[in-house]
Amino acid sequence: MALVKVTLASGASVDVETTDKIADDMVAAFARYVGGQRTPDKRTILTSSQSIYVDFSKAAVVRRIN
Numbered sequence: 001m002a003l004v005k006v007t008l009a010s011g012a013s014v015d016v017e018t019t020d021k022i023a024d025d026m027v028a029a030f031a032r033y034v035g036g037q038r039t040p041d042k043r044t045i046l047t048s049s050q051s052i053y054v055d056f057s058k059a060a061v062v063r064r065i066n
Contacts, residue, residue, distance in 0.1 A: 003065040008058055015065075018046050023064045026054070030062035 002023035007013045016026070022044065029040040033056040045051045054062070 005061070005063055005065055006054055006059055007061040007063075009060045010058075016046070016052060018044075022046060027062055027064050030056055030059065 001017055002020045004016045004018065004023045004026050005013055006016065016023075018026075026044055032038045033040055040056065042053045042055055043051050044054065056062070
């Protein structure tokens, strides 16, 4: 398991616990968004019964904690 911290432009932050692969994918998607290469889908499926929507235009930092 991995922890991803999403810090919003407003200064608020949200921690998301997920698998290593999904955590790496979220961080990479944010990096591609910031680089202007691609706007990712806002929905990330965490498990078969959980998903999260992150609007990267409102995020300042997306980083993997562990």
